[in-house]
Amino acid sequence: MKCPLCGLEFDEKQAQRACRGCIIAKSCNLVKCPNCGYESAMESKLVRKIKEWRDKRR
Numbered sequence: 001m002k003c004p005l006c007g008l009e010f011d012e013k014q015a016q017r018a019c020r021g022c023i024i025a026k027s028c029n030l031v032k033c034p035n036c037g038y039e040s041a042m043e044s045k046l047v048r049k050i051k052e053w054r055d056k057r058r
Helices: 012-019 045-057
Strands: 029-031 039-041
Touching: 012 029
Parallel strands: none
Antiparallel strands: 029 039
């Protein structure tokens, strides 16, 4: 994922560690940037696959 605020590229595991302290972390579809703390919606699997395909073509 890429943070829309600071531009940091991070994976979901890093975002889950940042959200660990939240009491609704298991039922929430937001992820928190480990760098700036900005919360955004998690990328869908389709978007992730398209980005992977695009990166392979470069």
